[in-house]
Every structure is written in C-alpha cells, then in structure tokens.
Amino acid sequence: MNRLVRTSMFYMIFGLVSGLFYREFTKFNNFTGKTQLSVLHTHTLILGMFFFLFVLLLEKNFKISQQKNYRKFYLFYNIGLGITILMMLIRGSLTVLDYGALPALAGIAGVGHIIITIGLFFFFFTLLGAVSSDSK
Incomplete structure (x- = not known):
C-alpha cells in the first residue's frame, strides 16, 4: 500500500509542478494560444494521483x-x-516555442494511450478476480 501512496504522491507533485510550469512558461514566452500544457496539470492529477488513490x-x-x-x-x-x-509536455512546449507539429509525437502519444488501455484491461481483470474471490 505504501507503493500506491508514493505513486499517487509522485503524480500529485508532477501535476502541481506542471501547472506551475504551464503558467510561467507561457507567461515568459508571451504565449496566449492553445497548448497541451494547459491540460497536462489536470490529466496528471486525475489519471495519476486520483486514480492511484x-x-x-x-x-x-x-x-x-x-x-x-x-x-x-x-x-x-x-x-x-x-x-x-x-x-503532452513536449508537444505543448514546442507549441509555445512556435515549432511546427511533429507527426512522430502524435504517434508516440498514441502508443502511450494504447499502453494505458492495456493497463486498464489488466486493472479490470485484477478487480474482477479480487471481487470474485472476496464474494466466496
């Protein structure tokens, strides 16, 4: 259980730091447009910290x-x-710095989503097994 608390705390720290980074990085670069950095904070807190809690x-x-x-x-x-x-961090930072979109980043992000999906399948198999054995 300590591992889960530490994992959740890591994502909490990273999520808060990413929010601070977004605010300061965009302000420093006088950026007012849309960037993935604006949602990095919430994604990290919800999918990381709250999920592991x-x-x-x-x-x-x-x-x-x-x-x-x-x-x-x-x-x-x-x-x-x-x-x-x-x-998200790389793509958002490149957007703020006005670099063009790199198609490879979208592909790598897609691989990340696929791996999360595999993890979620294992999560529900784990949960199903735990609930089934608990009800016996």
Missing part, C-alpha cells in the same frame, strides 16, 4: 495486489501514462 482504496478493501494481473496492470498503466504525459 482510488486503487489504494480497492487494495485496502479487496487486496487487489494479490491477484495475478496486478503487476501487469501497475506496470502497463504507469508506462502508458508516463509516455502520454511526456508527449
């Missing part, structure tokens, strides 16, 4: 970490979210 509650009640797919869920979800957040 929710997983912590499920662990407390159902011991989901004892299920066979739990490690796969944890690994895939964090890797996918990390890639997605990194691509």
